[in-house]
Structure formats: structure tokens, C-alpha cells
Amino acid sequence: MKIRNNIAVSETGFVFDPNSGDSFTLNETGKQILNMLSEGKTGSEIKHFFIENFEVEVTTFENNFSEFLMMLQGLNLVEE
Amino acid sequence: MTTKKRYERPIITKINAGVTDKFGMRPKMPIISKIEGVAITDIIAKYGSPAFVISEKTIRKTYNEAKRAFSTRYPNVQFAWSYKTNYLDAVCQIFHSEGAWAEVVSGFEYDKAIANGIPGNKILFNGPDKSKDDLIKAVENGAFIHLDHFDELYELLSIADTSKKRPKVAIRVNMDTGVYPLWDRFGFNYENGEAWNALNRIMLSEKMDLVGLHTHIGTYMMTPDPYAVAASKLAELAVRVDKKYNHKIKYIDMGGGFASKNTLKGAYLPGKDTCPSFDQYAEAITNALINSELDPNKMPTLFLETGRALIDDAGYLVGTVLANKRLSNGRRSMIVDVGVNMLFTSFWYEHEIYPVKEVSANAEDTTIYGPLCMNIDVIRDVIKFPLLQKDDNYVIKRIGAYNMTQWMQFITLRPNIVLIDINGNTHIIREKETNESLTSHERVPAYLK
Numbered sequence: 001m002k003i004r005n006n007i008a009v010s011e012t013g014f015v016f017d018p019n020s021g022d023s024f025t026l027n028e029t030g031k032q033i034l035n036m037l038s039e040g041k042t043g044s045e046i047k048h049f050f051i052e053n054f055e056v057e058v059t060t061f062e063n064n065f066s067e068f069l070m071m072l073q074g075l076n077l078v079e080e
Numbered sequence: 081m082t083t084k085k086r087y088e089r090p091i092i093t094k095i096n097a098g099v100t101d102k103f104g105m106r107p108k109m110p111i112i113s114k115i116e117g118v119a120i121t122d123i124i125a126k127y128g129s130p131a132f133v134i135s136e137k138t139i140r141k142t143y144n145e146a147k148r149a150f151s152t153r154y155p156n157v158q159f160a161w162s163y164k165t166n167y168l169d170a171v172c173q174i175f176h177s178e179g180a181w182a183e184v185v186s187g188f189e190y191d192k193a194i195a196n197g198i199p200g201n202k203i204l205f206n207g208p209d210k211s212k213d214d215l216i217k218a219v220e221n222g223a224f225i226h227l228d229h230f231d232e233l234y235e236l237l238s239i240a241d242t243s244k245k246r247p248k249v250a251i252r253v254n255m256d257t258g259v260y261p262l263w264d265r266f267g268f269n270y271e272n273g274e275a276w277n278a279l280n281r282i283m284l285s286e287k288m289d290l291v292g293l294h295t296h297i298g299t300y301m302m303t304p305d306p307y308a309v310a311a312s313k314l315a316e317l318a319v320r321v322d323k324k325y326n327h328k329i330k331y332i333d334m335g336g337g338f339a340s341k342n343t344l345k346g347a348y349l350p351g352k353d354t355c356p357s358f359d360q361y362a363e364a365i366t367n368a369l370i371n372s373e374l375d376p377n378k379m380p381t382l383f384l385e386t387g388r389a390l391i392d393d394a395g396y397l398v399g400t401v402l403a404n405k406r407l408s409n410g411r412r413s414m415i416v417d418v419g420v421n422m423l424f425t426s427f428w429y430e431h432e433i434y435p436v437k438e439v440s441a442n443a444e445d446t447t448i449y450g451p452l453c454m455n456i457d458v459i460r461d462v463i464k465f466p467l468l469q470k471d472d473n474y475v476i477k478r479i480g481a482y483n484m485t486q487w488m489q490f491i492t493l494r495p496n497i498v499l500i501d502i503n504g505n506t507h508i509i510r511e512k513e514t515n516e517s518l519t520s521h522e523r524v525p526a527y528l529k
Binding site for chain 2: 015022023024025026027028029030032033035050052053054055056059061064065067068070072073074075077
């Protein structure tokens with residue numbers, strides 16, 4: 001799953017979608033995930049990064065990550 | 081070893097352009113990690129989740145605030161604890177130890193007050209349902225019987241014929257105090273002369289002692305003015321009785337109905353900013369009595385039966401998040417282990433709910449559901465709530481009134497109720513239910529076994 005090419009993500013977690021004109025904000029973990037997706041990282045790589053660097057259990061992260069991706073899909077910010 | 085960063089569930093929030101809403105920017109939600117110095121996580125670890133928690137210190141503090149408000153403005157004031165608001169014995173005993181009498185509305189509550197060591201002559205017996213046996217008991221014990229209707233009056237007259245003791249009675253008076261809805265289902269109406277008629281019948285019967293006048297004008301009264309109207313009307317009745325029969329009414333009972341600091345559903349501003357203080361209620365009531373035609377040398381005792389405003393702040397519900405999920409419109413929903421079966425007041429209030437541990441400033445519009453498999457089980461329709469995870473704890477404030485009496489055993493069992501005493505020690509004051517608590521009352525006919 002990749003972030004669509006024309007989606008702009010700022011350093012502070014501000015997201016702009018030029019197609020719809022919608023803007024979004026991200027929290028720290030959301031911003032991290034979006035940046036890693038922009039860099040072309042896979043879901044597995046993102047998961048390992050979080051488990052190693054954040055205080056989170058595997059199942060909790062998997063659950064949250066999957067829900068977050070669904071939201072990105074719902075907002076039309078990602079493509080397969 | 082490197083320290084791991086604090087984790088928070090990832091979220092993305094759409095920015096809606098436009099004018100800010102009436103509240104402007106929402107500050108970060110505060111947390112409540114302790115109740116009276118006791119960590120909520122410790123309470124849950126020891127007593128389970130969910131659990132009701134009651135602060136003895138808050139009960140005593142609130143009671144004394146109310147007492148001060150009235151007793152500094154009027155010579156004779158007596159509070160009577162409204163049992164139906166919270167009739168846990170430990171709670172009743174705290175109020176009684178502060179000097180409160182008992183105000184009961186059924187035979188069950190009457191017996192509870194007696195079992196709590198309250199003598200009959202310190203019980204106010206209200207309500208439309210007093211059986212013949214209840215009335216006989218109340219007459220024998222010298223309780224103050226507040227008559228609700230003529231059938232009860234005649235029943236009591238017939239009891240008085242055979243009793244060695246004279247019943248001590250008051251009448252409950254309903255009236256127009258300028259508020260909607262007008263509560264006219266209890267007692268005798270003032271405006272149409274029914275109350276005056278009842279007073280005449282009592283006085284002319286010469287079988288009972290007319291000692292008081294009672295009213296209870298409504299619930300959650302958000303302005304003190306109607307109490308002034310009610311107090312004036314009761315004072316006027318007392319003066320008329322004195323003029324006609326040369327008989328002094330001993331007490332005027334203004335009932336309850338004072339609002340707590342909870343926010344009613346649909347209210348524009350929070351209850352803690354809009355509900356009157358005890359001083360405002362006291363000012364309205366005592367001014368009306370003092371400025372009436374009552375004999376200043378024999379002013380009747382002022383009785384108050386306020387329940388909600390005395391106990392709501394002392395109660396907390398602590399619990400645990402069961403799950404988070406997305407609704408079809410993308411809104412977050414959070415399922416918690418407290419439902420409307422034990423938080424009955426969530427039908428009326430926008431209850432304040434807080435995280436127990438530190439959270440970030442990020443929050444999402446959230447619907448908070450209880451654990452029941454019922455669509456009505458909603459604790460908050462919409463609240464901007466921090467990103468709590470499954471197994472995180474939360475606390476709901478101001479739940480001391482009515483929840484521990486109007487709760488339902490439905491789908492889940494009722495949990496422990498814990499009292500934090502004034503020294504910060506915790507005590508179970510009602511044990512959590514077990515299947516046995518319920519099945520012990522059931523009987524299965526032999527042919528079904």
C-alpha cells in the first residue's frame with residue numbers, strides 16, 4: 001500500500017489532498033506511519049519499527065495499524 | 081538499553097474550515113488518577129472493574145455546606161436524608177451521623193431507616209404507597225406521616241379510631257410555582273382549594289395531630305425562584321390554620337429537587353456553571369418564610385429533603401475500556417464496561433468521563449457505548465475523547481445520586497461498591513453480585529428439572 005503521489009505531508013503532520021482540497025492532521029504515530037508509507041516501507045517493516053521503538057504490544061499495534069490503513073483508504077489517500 | 085517512546089494509537093483527523101464552535105479550542109482533557117488520594121488503578125486491582133466508589137469526605141463536606149447555607153439564614157433547620165436517592169446503609173449512616181433524619185417513601189425504606197437505628201420520631205414518611213400495615217407501624221413509632229391523598233387520610237382516620245397513639249401528620253401540597261412541568265400527581269392541590277380542604281378535615285376530625293406542611297415542587301430545579309413561591313404558599317396555609325384553629329404548624333418541609341452539578345442532556349452550558357448554589361436556594365426559601373405572616377416568635381422548623389445535590393459529587397464509577405471500533409460513518413466508538421444498567425442517569429446527563437492516566441492532546445469524536453447487547457446502551461452520544469486503548473481505565477464523575485438505587489440487574493451483575501473513608505481507607509459497602517445472588521430467589525418447578 002502506497003501513499004498517492006500527489007498527497008503532501010508536512011513535517012508537522014499536516015496532510016493536503018489536492019484532488020479533493022481536503023486537509024488533515026496526524027498525531028505523532030500517524031505521521032510516522034504515513035512517512036514510512038511514503039518511503040515505500042512495507043507493512044511488516046512498519047510493524048517491526050514500532051515494536052522496537054515504541055511501548056506497544058504486537059497485537060495492539062496490528063489492530064491499530066489495520067484500522068489506520070482502513071481510514072486512509074476511506075479518505076482516498078492511499079492506493080494498492 | 082534504549083528507552084522506548086510512549087505509544088499512542090495512530091489517527092488522522094479531517095480539518096473542517098469554518099467558524100469555531102461556541103466552545104472555541106478545546107483544551108487537553110484533564111485526567112483523574114486518584115479519588116481522595118487513592119489511586120484508581122489500585123481500586124480496580126483490588127475490587128475489580130467496574131466499581132462504584134463513594135467518598136465519605138465529600139458527603140460530609142457537601143452536607144455541611146448545605147447545612148451552613150440554611151442554618152445561617154433561618155433559626156430552626158433540619159435535614160432528612162432522602163433514602164431513595166441512595167439507601168446504601170453505610171451512606172445513610174454517614175448522613176445520620178451528621179444529624180440528618182430519614183425521609184422514606186415506602187415500607188421497605190421505612191424498615192431500612194428503623195434498622196439503621198433511626199427512631200420513628202425522626203422519620204418523615206412520604207409517598208403515595210403506604211400500606212395499612214405501614215401506616216399502623218408509623219403511628220405506633222410516632223413517625224411523621226405526610227398524607228398524599230384523601231384515601232390515605234381516611235385510612236389513617238380509621239386507624240386512629242383504634243390506635244392508642246394519635247397519628248402525627250402533615251399534608252403534601254402541590255402547587256403552581258411557575259415552572260413546567262407542574263407536579264400535581266402527588267399531594268393535595270393548593271390553587272383549587274384541595275389542600276385547604278384536607279387541612280380542615282384533619283383539624284375537624286380531632287383524631288390526628290397536624291404538625292407540618294410539605295411540598296416537593298419538582299426535580300433538578302435550575303432556578304431557586306419557584307422555591308420562594310412554594311415557601312410563601314405553605315406559609316400562607318400555616319397562617320390560615322393558625323387563624324382559624326389557633327393551631328401552630330410545627331414544621332414546613334420544602335422537599336428536595338435541588339440540582340447537582342451534572343449537565344442535563346441538551347443543556348447549552350455545563351451544569352457546574354449554571355446550577356444554583358445551596359446559598360441561592362437557601363436565600364430564596366428563608367427570605368420567603370421570614371417575610372411571610374408567620375408568627376416570628378414561633379417560626380416553624382424548616383425541613384429539607386434534598387438528596388441529589390448532597391450525594392451526586394461523592395460518587396464515582398471506575399472502569400475499563402473493552403474495545404474501540406469504527407462506526408459505518410468513520411466515527412470512533414468506544415465500548416466500556418459500565419452500561420445503562422448501572423448508570424441509569426446517563427439517560428439524563430452528559431456525564432463527565434475522564435482518563436485515569438496521562439494522555440496526549442489528541443482526541444477524536446467518540447460515541448461511548450456500554451457493554452450491553454442493547455442499542456440503547458449509550459453512555460455518551462458524542463464526546464471529544466482521548467485515544468484510550470483496550471484495558472485502559474477511566475472514571476465517571478458525579479454519579480452518587482440514584483444510580484445505586486435505580487440500577488437494574490440486567491445482562492451483567494452489579495459490581496462492588498467501595499467507600500473511601502475520611503482517612504483514605506477503602507471498605508466494601510456492597511459486595512458484587514454473583515449468580516447465586518440471583519438464582520437463590522428463583523424456583524424451578526419439579527417437572528422442569
